[in-house]
Amino acid sequence: MYKVKIFSVGKTKERWLEEAIDLYIKRLKGKMTIEWLFAKDDAALLSQLNKERHFILLDENGKQHTSRQFSSMVIDELEKNGSRLNLVIGGAEGLPPSLKEKGNLISLSKLTFTHQIARLTLVEQLYRALQIEQNTPYHKD
Amino acid sequence: MYKVKIFSVGKTKERWLEEAIDLYIKRLKGKMTIEWLFAKDDAALLSQLNKERHFILLDENGKQHTSRQFSSMVIDELEKNGSRLNLVIGGAEGLPPSLKEKGNLISLSKLTFTHQIARLTLVEQLYRALQIEQNTPYHKD
Numbered sequence: 598m599y600k601v602k603i604f605s606v607g608k609t610k611e612r613w614l615e616e617a618i619d620l621y622i623k624r625l626k627g628k629m630t631i632e633w634l635f636a637k638d639d640a641a642l643l644s645q646l647n648k649e650r651h652f653i654l655l656d657e658n659g660k661q662h663t664s665r666q667f668s669s670m671v672i673d674e675l676e677k678n679g680s681r682l683n684l685v686i687g688g689a690e691g692l693p694p695s696l697k698e699k700g701n702l703i704s705l706s707k708l709t710f711t712h713q714i715a716r717l718t719l720v721e722q723l724y725r726a727l728q729i730e731q732n733t734p735y736h737k738d
Numbered sequence: 739m740y741k742v743k744i745f746s747v748g749k750t751k752e753r754w755l756e757e758a759i760d761l762y763i764k765r766l767k768g769k770m771t772i773e774w775l776f777a778k779d780d781a782a783l784l785s786q787l788n789k790e791r792h793f794i795l796l797d798e799n800g801k802q803h804t805s806r807q808f809s810s811m812v813i814d815e816l817e818k819n820g821s822r823l824n825l826v827i828g829g830a831e832g833l834p835p836s837l838k839e840k841g842n843l844i845s846l847s848k849l850t851f852t853h854q855i856a857r858l859t860l861v862e863q864l865y866r867a868l869q870i871e872q873n874t875p876y877h878k879d
Contacts, residue, residue, distance in 0.1 A: 616757075663849065707803060718859075721852060
């Protein structure tokens with residue numbers, strides 16, 4: 598069982614977003630758990646991450662991946678870190694600069710996304726990553 | 739008033755998606771209308787687009803834009819085409835090849851998105867495009 602933690606600054610809990618995310622959480626059941634950790638500001642985020650050693654950071658200047666590359670990276674990180682993966686989404690002002698040196702920077706798009714769309718896209722890509730690994734028909738390219 | 743038509747193959751009407759899209763439609767009121775045209779297959783899409791002269795096509799091999807670049811492009815197209823803009827989202831197998839030569843190809847991300855996430859991202863970027871043009875605090879970079 599894979600255990601993913603997603604850290605973010607700012608909490609978003611719109612009903613539509615919870616509903617959309619839940620669809621993926623249900624489909625991931627038995628394969629991957631996703632735990633959300635909401636920090637109220639950068640200082641709280643840094644303090645939470647102090648206990649973690651490995652993380653992937655979502656940053657607009659990060660490296661972009663295709664879904665297949667994202668899948669390989671995610672599976673690889675999970676295997677290296679005892680089936681655990683930590684992902685970090687910055688707030689509206691981006692990630693705290695001191696954090697950027699400590700993890701792998703990735704970007705979902707050249708476009709700027711809302712926090713909500715970033716959360717949803719990330720969960721869908723995690724689901725897609727497992728489908729790609731398992732070679733199901735979900736991902737077409 | 740800007741008039742945008744979004745053509746796509748396949749209909750998606752999940753409740754969460756309608757709710758999320760509605761939030762942007764409401765915020766766009768008085769400034770931009772969005773009309774969705776769902777085609778049942780590529781042939782129906784091609785027939786719908788036959789009547790249109792100008793369109794922007796979402797394709798995984800299209801050019802990527804930052805939100806500012808997307809905004810400039812959208813505003814520019816709207817101004818050139820009498821405040822009208824047509825956008826096309828392909829189905830799971832991508833856009834019909836014969837269409838690709840006829841419009842401007844853009845990509846939302848290197849990642850493969852679901853139809854739902856593409857629709858939501860597109861509407862949010864259209865809203866963001868107007869905010870950028872109007873210089874409101876919505877878009878930070």
